[in-house]
Amino acid sequence: MDRVNDFAFKIATANGTGSASANGLLMQAVFRMGVPVTGKNVFPSNIQGLPTWYEIRVNKDGYTARTPHFDLMVALNAATYDKDVAEVRSGGWLLFDSSWPLDDRLKRPDVTYLGVPLAEMCNATFKGVRERILMKNIAYVGALAALMNIDEDVIRQLLKEKFGKKQALMDSNQKAVDLGYQYAAKTFSCPLPIHLEPLDKTKDAILIDGNTAAALGCLYAGATVAAWYPITPSTSLMDAFRGFCMKYRQDPETRKNRYAILQAEDELAAIGMVIGASWAGARAFTSTSGPGISLMNEFIGLAYYGEVPAVIFDVQRAGPSTGMPTRTQQGDLMTAAYASHGDTRHICLYPADPREAFELAVKAFDYAERFQTPVFVLSDLDIGMNDWMVPKLTWDDSYKPDRGKVLTAEQLEQAKSFYRYLDVDGDGIPYRTLPGTHPKGAYFTRGSGHNKYGGYTEDAEEYVEVVDRIDRKIQRATKVLPAPIVRTAPGAKLAILTIGGCHAACGEALDLLAKEGIAIDYMRVRSFPFGDEVGKFIESHDLTFVVEQNRDAQLRSLLMLETGLSIDKMESVRYYGGFPMSAQHVISGIKARLDKAA
Amino acid sequence: MDRVNDFAFKIATANGTGSASANGLLMQAVFRMGVPVTGKNVFPSNIQGLPTWYEIRVNKDGYTARTPHFDLMVALNAATYDKDVAEVRSGGWLLFDSSWPLDDRLKRPDVTYLGVPLAEMCNATFKGVRERILMKNIAYVGALAALMNIDEDVIRQLLKEKFGKKQALMDSNQKAVDLGYQYAAKTFSCPLPIHLEPLDKTKDAILIDGNTAAALGCLYAGATVAAWYPITPSTSLMDAFRGFCMKYRQDPETRKNRYAILQAEDELAAIGMVIGASWAGARAFTSTSGPGISLMNEFIGLAYYGEVPAVIFDVQRAGPSTGMPTRTQQGDLMTAAYASHGDTRHICLYPADPREAFELAVKAFDYAERFQTPVFVLSDLDIGMNDWMVPKLTWDDSYKPDRGKVLTAEQLEQAKSFYRYLDVDGDGIPYRTLPGTHPKGAYFTRGSGHNKYGGYTEDAEEYVEVVDRIDRKIQRATKVLPAPIVRTAPGAKLAILTIGGCHAACGEALDLLAKEGIAIDYMRVRSFPFGDEVGKFIESHDLTFVVEQNRDAQLRSLLMLETGLSIDKMESVRYYGGFPMSAQHVISGIKARLDKAA
Amino acid sequence: MTYIPKPAVVHPGLQRNEIGLTRRDYEGSMTTLCAGCGHDSITAAIVQAFWEMSIPPHRVAKLSGIGCSSKTPAYFLKEAHGFNGVHGRMPALVTGANAANSELIYIGVSGDGDSLSIGLGQLSHAIRRNVNLLYVLENNGVYGLTKGQFSASADRGSLSKKGEANTMESIDGCLLALTLGATFVARSFSGDKAQLVPILKAGLAHSGFAFVDVISPCVTFNDHEGSTKSYAYTREHNVEIVQADFVPPAAAITASYEAGSVRNVMMHDGSWVRLRKVAEDYDPSDRDRAYAYIRDRQNHGEIVTGLLYISAESQDMHAQSDTVPSSLVDLPFEQLCPGNNELQRMQARFR
């Protein structure tokens, strides 16, 4: 069957060998050829020597979800031979380093072997351990280029862009590519049935990871204070933000910084700094992952009850506890929605890909200030750290930050009086003032009992009045929060309801099921609390499959709690092993239930 | 109407004046007369000078819930005159210090005034500021004794027990009582219609607060390590435990301690110490309140995933954030059930009164060790800090601690091999070993990904296998956790489902509603996760009123999540102003809905 | 823009400072602390210091943690924004606020429990960052608000005859601050307004983290494990309720003494503290000598008070991270958002 521009391959190496760079080069080359491509970097939670994989899916139709089926495996890590060879589809290929004889563990009758003497060639060609290790990786890029018909000029061009000034580096990389290319070209009948043909499907797209995109969102939203504590997989968000700030946030004359990035001593301090900065009037954010959220719990309650804005990026990883720091999951949905002790409920945003991470990052600041409350942006390791192909980002230059109800010095000067927690407009949102503005604006922010005037209280009625208003305020936010994405199929009685990064897999699953004549409606929620349309959507279907990536069906839990609907309306489809969701997972989950029914 | 042994009165003073002791004396005197009594201490979150109230309810039928209606008010705090006079029922009495003229704010046409020159009398009788302030309180005890026909001998006896050896103190207290008593006796027509007659309804009962009872439970369960950080209203639990340990946990010869109480630097450390001690094999616990739970979130996830026992007493107070530290609430139900990021689910126990706090404290250690997981005991300020009349505590001397599956040195010596997380018995509970036991018992406890052999893993299948087993383990616990308390009314189509301290109010409400011919079934859950009977109970009724003390209907949320039933089956009845639930709150909540229906 | 509040109704005889404000204008709401609490004396000194320095109250931000001491910001500078955060976490809040708006004057008030137990990490790192702020540690050796447990500053030596907790080494905030490279370290006593006010003013004047440890007696809780007033013991003897609940109206401790001389001051719990005022000629510019001096006197059972150390070349957080002079909250959005053209241009990187 025709496998041009529609296949997947996987590269197994050890981390710390520089393979990530080679793999990125491969992916970028496919992209430059105009062919839609996705890459998933599966790396260990250590620095050097443990197994790491890179999965590249080429798909002319633009399906970006992970696929668990591989046509070709580059098996360069003896530690994982058994596992790796098993993942090749029957009739597939396996590329190995033929500097040594084929290992018995790699042998399979239904696989074609492609031996390339990577080490031999590189040792013969390059001097020094460092270069030899590095170039082995570039060499398999060359071999794959020949085997898969990847345009040599594109690769040459990419190397030029990367090493432009560094001629030496440029040359050795090019030489390594050629080594692999020529060996493969003369040794095997290239290209393989699985290969590339140029297309024009990527010209309006970019390859970007969600953390970089979110950092861009923070830059464009005008965030000036960021506080964080390093934790995988959120670290690269702050690294990217720093990079952008160094470029775009320096006073042209004095080169002084128009931002402050605080590497806190821990997550408790990080969120505290964000709350302090927001209280003082800055747009401030932190980025973290599960363990950090747990540590932020107390402060989050303070921001909720004291009504201080705060933006928190939770780049989710596999929990519980330390869990698997380099694997993806959607395990913090419940934690974030109701974080902290006592009665609390928080606005959450759920990007599905890097582009949405950019857009929702901007909105997060608007909502945090408008509703004077913490806002979570829940992405995950897959969205945050993997390069996704998404449409180019655009920016509306007419955008003005929504600072919410902040009284100016002039307004305070005119005002007869100011009380922090009065529901003046009946929308549940009180007016705030910033420190230093005006004597009349002074008030006392506290997490202890307070009345609508901002005074300390232990009086039942005064206490209830304030917490009830806050509850109304958050509930009303549903009127403006991003609506769910909906896709309907004529006459569908079934539906899929999902969240975040599962979007790609669900979209693909819908098409595949449609081909089988199974019509299914679709909804992806993008924010919490949910609007009424979510409950209506579920009610209007016989059965809704809730697709998510955690053990406890946390999205379904949120749906039950917030819509009040019974569990019978919702069938849970879950995958939580740490890899991104695939269409196959979705389909098998749905079919299992349909077969049961049948 | 007959108000003998059936009325309520309230004393308004400022804290730090010694009134608490006087009030305790009053309550104890009623109790000693054989008349059921309840006292609620309503105190501020400071140390001296702010308003404080003591509510005493006398009820021959033994209803112990708080009542918001007062027949008599002792108004000794000018700062709260307005509020206090308003709380007297029409036709009621108000006792004030007639050393000064009756304050205008206290005037009400439908209230009878009882002026007693407390200050005058005490200043005339006692020397020194200290004694005068103190004795004023004892004096109003005397006056009330005359007015309410409290047995003088009982009071004399109580004073003797208190001051036994301290003759001077004894004398001045007795003199103060007599001052008040004689003045009232000759000035007013005593006793008032609301007064006491001796009964015999308290001889098998005690007056005890839940924190003391829980501490007793920890003592009897054999807990040896306690770690905590001071926080109202949980502090007195640890104070009581220390008191008991000093008495019962010292080596008779050497006077050395058979316990370790660690005042940690914060709650993160406190729970860490508990987990470390449990890991080493001790029965260990911590006591805290909402803010502490938030800070313990990260460590709780570690104990859940690493499967280390831990007992956590959460004496709930009004949240969110710092909230109202000296007011009661049931606001941590959700937080505790799913504490920490990622997929988690925790065993929770819900005592309804001090006696149950004692019993469930013991069980908490058994469950924590049997299921190798954190166990929460969720009481609240009302249960924990107020004196309740409960049946005497009893102990079964045949009790043996359930240490769960802990392998001994001998067993390990015999064993061919030991792997920490293998589901050997198919019940989801693996075998543990304690440090130092035997070389073969060694394993590595970690919160990072691990397989069933205890080895580190990032493998999807190995990871899933372990977290799925843990999920089964917790689910199976429902088979042994304390069953709900159920009370049925013939032919009832409606039901009340409640939790913890609301029990008293609900019980009284059921009787009152029954008198009106409204038949209602009743269930009080005592543990989480819920057993199947809970869902069945709700399903078997047209409507279930879920009675609880928090804004967000957290118990109803847990019921929806765990039973899968829709919200239509459950009507929420809530009070969360910080006072204990009263039968009146329950009834009005129920009637509101019934009237709507009608 | 800055508003100088109009002087309130003129109280004849009420002295005015340079911006025409009276001490009243620097006060806050009524205290709810115990009569005689050392913290109230510190509040008075703070009022005095700000008044003397003629600082517009609304240009001040006052932050605190949780505790009796942390309540006090409500009792001064009613025209200043206040933030009563969570227990032990004020340093993070003030660090963030200062990062956002470097032009306000920051005062942080904390207690020994708030700062040295739960808050030790945050205090230490705020010192490292040299956040520009006056940090007042109101030190009473106990957790007042939770009724008198020992704090980490409960001194081992001076309590040796008492319960268990005192067996632990106490943490000396000043030694800690010096070790962490604090640029301003002082110690005073709530009863010594004459010494305290100038120190507070110096701290406000200092650009960087000004650490001021103020010994501030708790008149109410001098009980402890094993004492005849402890919860357990008195419970056993049935006198506890009366006594533990009883608070004598006590006058604040006061002490005055000659420079260089040693004076014993009796604390409310009957124990004695020996105070040695640093000799007028003491040189507070040598970190290591200051440390050694404090330790040496400590070994003689004395507590050194005064301005112990101040660094000449203090570089505060902003100086270190080279931020623009104007505060970040005042930057116009145009200076922050690169706009769509640049967005399109930069995306070449992502192809």
Next chain:
Amino acid sequence: MTYIPKPAVVHPGLQRNEIGLTRRDYEGSMTTLCAGCGHDSITAAIVQAFWEMSIPPHRVAKLSGIGCSSKTPAYFLKEAHGFNGVHGRMPALVTGANAANSELIYIGVSGDGDSLSIGLGQLSHAIRRNVNLLYVLENNGVYGLTKGQFSASADRGSLSKKGEANTMESIDGCLLALTLGATFVARSFSGDKAQLVPILKAGLAHSGFAFVDVISPCVTFNDHEGSTKSYAYTREHNVEIVQADFVPPAAAITASYEAGSVRNVMMHDGSWVRLRKVAEDYDPSDRDRAYAYIRDRQNHGEIVTGLLYISAESQDMHAQSDTVPSSLVDLPFEQLCPGNNELQRMQARFR
């Protein structure tokens, strides 16, 4: 009861200690750290120390936080229970474990991020409690596992020519420990086994908190803000393709030098550390002199190594709280539960 594990199959030539065990018996699983990581050298020294002291491995409990350093307990003493806790919280875990079972030998391994940033408060209070434990701080000045951010021990002076973070005062674990009243304070270098092993043995022998700060170079992350190797820079310059995940193969740095002498040691990034080994006649019994000496050498750009301070009258947590000699986990239930008769008797109190 204690089991002396039977010697494994005899490897001829493998030397045995008093309890008949070879070094092998003290090893753990294969390291997963970078080739040449200083932490692995420390692991080797730990194996050596336990072996030389003939400690039965299963009588040891090894705990750690999170980080490359905190992974190392998996690489030694496979027959000992291990607890890899959460980040910065090992001190609490070991305090609780020690409270429960005082008869085990405890070793805690941590990193500079784990101990001096997120864990500073817990470390400090474990020191105050004088928990009986050997605490090894594997100090590389960076967060290794999260790819090289500066930690609180990144020394200001030695990095002054580099990026922003270095403007902050560094925290010196030894000075901190001394200030908090630690009873055993030492510093060594991962590459100096000859010095490190005896120090570890002394720490194990010490009854109380033995704080050992071991400088342990990170071979991989020598980059930092503003340097040409930093992530931000490479991203800007699009050269990440060669740098992103490449860890150059490297060998551990070693350094042996005479007591009393000074030795310059080059780090993987080419920077130097100047180590001064205390002289034979150095007197480690004076806390204040030790502090002063470290500071003095610091001011001369030297890092003092050796056993810096040891207290004669160290009273560990149990001695302070006067617990029974046998460990609490071994107390029979009968000694813990007063029984029903007593329960009935005591309830007179509640009437």
